[in-house]
Amino acid sequence: MKDEKKQTMSGGCPAGTHGHGEAYGGTIDTKTDALLTYASYLQVPELLRLQKPQSQPPHHDEMMFIIIHQTYELWFKELLHDLDAVTAAFRHVAESAAKRDEIYEAARLLRRCTEIMRVAVSQFTILETMLPSHFLAFRGKLEPASGFQSEQFREIEFLCGLKDEKLLRHHDAAPEAMAALQRRLREPSLHDVFFDALHTVGKLKAARPKATDEERALAVRDLYMDEQHFRDWIDVCERLVEFDELVMSWRLRHIQLVERTIGMRSGTGGSAGSSYLRTTLDKKFFPELWEARTMLEQPPQ
Numbered sequence: 458m459k460d461e462k463k464q465t466m467s468g469g470c471p472a473g474t475h476g477h478g479e480a481y482g483g484t485i486d487t488k489t490d491a492l493l494t495y496a497s498y499l500q501v502p503e504l505l506r507l508q509k510p511q512s513q514p515p516h517h518d519e520m521m522f523i524i525i526h527q528t529y530e531l532w533f534k535e536l537l538h539d540l541d542a543v544t545a546a547f548r549h550v551a552e553s554a555a556k557r558d559e560i561y562e563a564a565r566l567l568r569r570c571t572e573i574m575r576v577a578v579s580q581f582t583i584l585e586t587m588l589p590s591h592f593l594a595f596r597g598k599l600e601p602a603s604g605f606q607s608e609q610f611r612e613i614e615f616l617c618g619l620k621d622e623k624l625l626r627h628h629d630a631a632p633e634a635m636a637a638l639q640r641r642l643r644e645p646s647l648h649d650v651f652f653d654a655l656h657t658v659g660k661l662k663a664a665r666p667k668a669t670d671e672e673r674a675l676a677v678r679d680l681y682m683d684e685q686h687f688r689d690w691i692d693v694c695e696r697l698v699e700f701d702e703l704v705m706s707w708r709l710r711h712i713q714l715v716e717r718t719i720g721m722r723s724g725t726g727g728s729a730g731s732s733y734l735r736t737t738l739d740k741k742f743f744p745e746l747w748e749a750r751t752m753l754e755q756p757p758q
């Protein structure tokens with residue numbers, strides 16, 4: 458039985474690739490029966506075979522164009538992984554209020570999400586080293602593929618609470634993506650479970666389906682005004698606002714990149730291009746957290 462040979466790896470670096478492999482018991486790669494290596498653990502050869510330019514002969518910049526998009530998709534995958542865990546943490550709080558550890562864990566993972574988004578926003582500068590004329594040289598080969606078809610980007614939006622069923626049509630040709638998105642549409646969002654949890658801890662009076670936007674914002678305001686008892690919650694709120702802020706920054710930087718690269722041309726996905734993207738700039742995952750700021754009252758002097 459191959460699995461019996463599997464041993465636990467110790468140390469942070471994959472398979473002791475820094476030359477001290479002998480210090481570990483060693484893990485056997487069940488696929489090859491050989492000792493696990495950096496390449497076999499991370500599947501590097503497979504990963505490096507995934508960049509396939511469409512232009513012929515390949516345009517020099519198309520490699521970077523593919524790698525940037527793949528990198529974004531990997532970060533989106535990690536974001537979904539973490540945001541799902543944050544959602545589960547709030548669900549546990551909603552089910553039983555006495556879960557301080559869950560709030561700590563939610564804050565810890567949200568911090569990771571904001572750091573990933575910071576990297577995601579800054580990464581656009583790499584694409585901006587591509588001349589607009591160079592992109593035009595291979596852009597035609599990419600049609601009708603478009604960012605509209607990024608399943609994971611849309612999953613992040615749906616998971617955080619921005620559910621727009623109309624956007625499903627971009628996934629008509631991808632049944633698995635469609636099924637995943639439909640599941641996200643049905644499931645309670647991070648936004649939903651956050652407010653369920655606030656109801657359970659007594660800050661949101663009406664249960665979520667009944668609570669109005671204003672009541673939700675007031676619940677958040679009440680948290681901020683009771684700092685002594687709700688520090689951990691305020692910390693979570695600040696991280697959610699920061700995540701919202703960074704996704705808005707991502708949208709803006711993407712538009713700047715689009716205008717710099719293709720000007721006011723329409724998109725390969727059939728939208729008007731930059732003028733469509735500008736309509737998404739005001740999207741917020743947690744509008745009540747922003748609204749609560751206006752509602753705050755001056756503390757007694």
Ligand code: HEM
Nearest residue numbers: 529603604605607610715718719724725726727728730737
């Ligand atoms: C030269 C580079 C890029 C150009 C010219 C570009 C252009 C566009 C355009 C015009 C749209 C509107 C939809 C359409 O009609 O196709 C769009 C949407 C989108 N793009 Fe890009 N894009 C670029 C790079 C990227 C990168 C690196 C990502 C990273 C994942 C990305 C992700 C998306 C997403 C997720 C959407 C949907 C946004 C929404 O509906 O709110 N794009 N892009």
